[in-house]
Amino acid sequence: MSATPDELMVAAAAAELAGVRTVFVGIGLPNAAAILARRTVAPDLELIYESGVVGARPSRLPDSIGDPALVSGATATMSMHDLFAYFLQGGRIEVGMLGAAQVDRWGNLNTTVIGPYANPTVRLPGSGGACEIALNAARVIVVMSQSPRSFVERVDFVTSPGHRHPDGRPRPAWAGGGPDTVITQLGVYRFGTDGEMELAALHDGVRDADVDAASGWPILRRQPLETLNAPNPDTLSAIHSLSGAEREAAPS
Amino acid sequence: MAIEGFTHLISFAAGHEIIRQGRHNLTLARLTPDLVYDQMVAAGCARKLIFSWLGNPGVGSLHAVRRAIEGGGLELEEYSHFGMVGRYVAGAAHLPFYPLRSYAGSDLPAANPLIQWVASPYAPGDDVAVVPALNPDVTIIHAQRADAEGNVQVWGLVGVQREAAMAAERVIAVVEELVDTEVIRADPDRTLLPGVVVTAVCIEPYGAHPSFAQGYYDRDNAFYRAWDPISRDPGLLEAWLDEWVRGIRDRAGYVEKLGPETVAALRPKPRPSGSVDYGEYS
Numbered sequence: 198m199s200a201t202p203d204e205l206m207v208a209a210a211a212a213e214l215a216g217v218r219t220v221f222v223g224i225g226l227p228n229a230a231a232i233l234a235r236r237t238v239a240p241d242l243e244l245i246y247e248s249g250v251v252g253a254r255p256s257r258l259p260d261s262i263g264d265p266a267l268v269s270g271a272t273a274t275m276s277m278h279d280l281f282a283y284f285l286q287g288g289r290i291e292v293g294m295l296g297a298a299q300v301d302r303w304g305n306l307n308t309t310v311i312g313p314y315a316n317p318t319v320r321l322p323g324s325g326g327a328c329e330i331a332l333n334a335a336r337v338i339v340v341m342s343q344s345p346r347s348f349v350e351r352v353d354f355v356t357s358p359g360h361r362h363p364d365g366r367p368r369p370a371w372a373g374g375g376p377d378t379v380i381t382q383l384g385v386y387r388f389g390t391d392g393e394m395e396l397a398a399l400h401d402g403v404r405d406a407d408v409d410a411a412s413g414w415p416i417l418r419r420q421p422l423e424t425l426n427a428p429n430p431d432t433l434s435a436i437h438s439l440s441g442a443e444r445e446a447a448p449s
Numbered sequence: 450m451a452i453e454g455f456t457h458l459i460s461f462a463a464g465h466e467i468i469r470q471g472r473h474n475l476t477l478a479r480l481t482p483d484l485v486y487d488q489m490v491a492a493g494c495a496r497k498l499i500f501s502w503l504g505n506p507g508v509g510s511l512h513a514v515r516r517a518i519e520g521g522g523l524e525l526e527e528y529s530h531f532g533m534v535g536r537y538v539a540g541a542a543h544l545p546f547y548p549l550r551s552y553a554g555s556d557l558p559a560a561n562p563l564i565q566w567v568a569s570p571y572a573p574g575d576d577v578a579v580v581p582a583l584n585p586d587v588t589i590i591h592a593q594r595a596d597a598e599g600n601v602q603v604w605g606l607v608g609v610q611r612e613a614a615m616a617a618e619r620v621i622a623v624v625e626e627l628v629d630t631e632v633i634r635a636d637p638d639r640t641l642l643p644g645v646v647v648t649a650v651c652i653e654p655y656g657a658h659p660s661f662a663q664g665y666y667d668r669d670n671a672f673y674r675a676w677d678p679i680s681r682d683p684g685l686l687e688a689w690l691d692e693w694v695r696g697i698r699d700r701a702g703y704v705e706k707l708g709p710e711t712v713a714a715l716r717p718k719p720r721p722s723g724s725v726d727y728g729e730y731s
Contacts, residue, residue: 224507247530248455248606260507260670263456265663268605269720276607277455277480278538281531286550305554309527314560320515324529325481325502329551358554369553371575 200428202342202382204436205400207233208428209380210294210340214239220292221245221285221330224262226340227294229439232258236435245284247326249275258439281326285333288373293334295327297341299352302394302414304359304376306331306339307352314354324356331357332369336377343381349413360392368392383408387419398423451478451585451617452485453537455608456506457663458591460623461485462656462700468492469695478585480533480609484659484676487511488694490523491686497524499583501533505680508673512680527561528580534609536583540616546579553578588617591657592641593665595622596630599644604722605663611641619648623656625665637727653700655712666715 200208203226210230214220215238222231222244232255235242244253248263252272259266268274284290297306298321308327312318331337341347351363359376361367368375379386384399395417396408401424408416428436452460464485467475477486478499483506489495491513498514505511517523528536535547548567558564558578569575590610595601601622603610614620622642627650633640655662659669659676679685697703704712 248457249608250606260673261456261668262506263606263608264668265457265605265661265717268663274606276611277530277534277609278612281534282549286531309556309560314556320503320510320518322502322504322510323500323527324555324557326530328529328555328557329531329549332551332553354560355554355556362554366554371550372553 200433204428204433205382206230206340206342206380207436208432209385209400209425210234210338211432212238213338213378213380214242214292217242217292219243219245219290220294221247221290221326221334222262223247223294223296223327224259225296227296228262229258229436230340231294232439233432233435237432243272245280245290247277247280249277249280251275251280251284281329285326285329288333288335290330290334291336293330293337295330295337295339295357297339297347297357299347299349300339300341300379301349301352301359301363302416303361303363303392304337304339304379304388304394305352305355305363306357306359306376307354309354309356311353327357331359331375332372334373336374339376339379341379341381343383343411345411345413348411348416360388383411385425386416389417393417395419396422398425400425401427450475450587450589451613452589453479453608453610453613454591454657454660455480455606456483456668457606457608457661458603458610458657459483459485459660460589460591460656461658461660462591462623462651462653462703463589463621464489465694465700465703467494468690478533478583480530481506482511482514484511484673487513487676487680488690490514490517491680491683492690492694495523497526499526499528499533501528501530505673505676507670508677512677513686516683526563527557528564529557532564532580534612536580537609537612537616539580539582540584541612544582546581548577548579551578583616585613585617587619587621588613589621589623590614591623591662593624593662594626594628594632595624595647595650596628596633596644598630599647599650600630600633600640601642601647601650602633602636602639603641604639607641614642615646620646621649621651622647623651623653625654625656625662627652655704655707656700658704658707658715664717664720666712667717669711669715
């Protein structure tokens with residue numbers, strides 16, 4: 198049983214959450230990773246959703262970050278104001294998990310437009326809570342698929358700030374630690390002390406040259422470069438049971 | 450105007466009635482325009498969108514909104530979620546703006562010049578982002594229940610409904626059911642809006658479908674997915690609006706058309722809360 202690219206990312210992202218207590222979860226792969234982490238490496242993990250849920254125990258993998266299954270059995274629901282102001286801005290989120298259409302070497306994330314803002318080639322959803330998650334979580338884990346179109350020399354729009362703006366502006370002093378890990382189908386990236394992305398580990402079977410072929414800039418390498426173990430059968434079957442729950446929950 | 454309800458309790462009943470009445474030139478505010486504004490934009494109701502996340506959650510794009518943007522027929526004013534929340538908070542509290550720790554190093558302030566900065570008078574050099582108050586002429590929310598005096602109760606996700614309502618000149622609450630005032634008074638903690646701030650209450654069971662009402666009906670995820678190909682094709686979308694909005698009289702007609710099987714499939718099993726004792730004091 199070999200893992201799909203999505204499953205590789207979910208397994209790697211879940212492993213990053215070992216020992217974490219509070220995670221701000223977005224929908225999609227981060228959500229699957231957080232649920233998997235709570236069932237495996239982080240039993241005390243509190244899933245916190247921007248819709249206003251704290252301590253969710255979802256009985257199914259929801260389509261939306263607002264879902265009745267996130268509310269039933271949760272420890273708390275609160276207004277979005279209270280969640281963003283007191284939990285996120287108040288410094289109570291250890292890890293924020295984000296996705297993006299584009300990332301650059303400084304971890305700036307674009308989820309707004311491809312092309313110019315006023316006349317985009319592709320209009321993406323925009324920030325949602327991502328801009329404030331990127332600035333206020335103690336650290337940020339990015340989960341996204343990697344290609345020369347997504348790993349770019351310069352993002353078309355900075356929706357969620359990384360370690361420095363493309364124009365050189367530094368990250369503000371009050372902000373949280375920013376992007377700390379980027380997980381793709383090829384490997385895991387960390388950031389050096391100057392805030393530049395570095396390849397830290399490759400998934401099992403991925404070649405070093407695959408990374409260059411899927412990047413818009415020459416990515417630094419951390420030495421020694423690690424190789425991640427392929428997800429074990431238990432992890433894979435846990436991931437499958439998540440997606441099975443999703444299918445069951447979906448009315449035909 | 451604003452139709453608020455963050456994924457939960459989105460008043461599609463109100464959106465559809467606005468389409469039926471042929472309203473246009475509206476400025477529509479909402480954190481997540483969702484399918485309700487995609488439908489209203491497709492029907493020509495909107496001049497401008499004020500928003501923070503533009504998509505079909507878990508599915509993809511709002512294609513009618515995207516076409517309107519690409520055609521140049523829709524003005525956009527874009528924030529982040531916390532920025533939109535703060536706009537309603539300031540509007541509700543009669544303040545000119547709301548300060549928040551966001552936007553530093555983001556391109557959003559360049560895209561939207563209404564996002565500004567103020568220097569902290571207490572800590573030199575500590576600049577804080579500010580967003581302007583938002584005071585809708587009308588805010589429409591959906592809720593589980595209200596009484597005849599307009600006291601509105603909600604449980605589950607409360608999103609920004611209270612702030613968006615308190616910021617508005619007029620407030621319309623669409624509810625699943627009308628209950629006796631005694632039901633409200635037995636549990637005052639659950640009241641989202643007291644009747645004194647509510648202009649009108651409309652009773653429309655299933656008025657939030659295909660979004661959900663906690664404890665009443667599930668989110669119709671299949672509908673959200675099915676919307677994607679409809680919204681992609683202007684011809685299909687127009688036919689859908691004719692069939693499901695313009696071609697029926699009211700929400701009761703929509704629910705009848707939805708059919709008892711769909712309605713039954715969305716009903717959750719009971720999971721009642723425990724009750725608390727407020728005490729009787731003499």
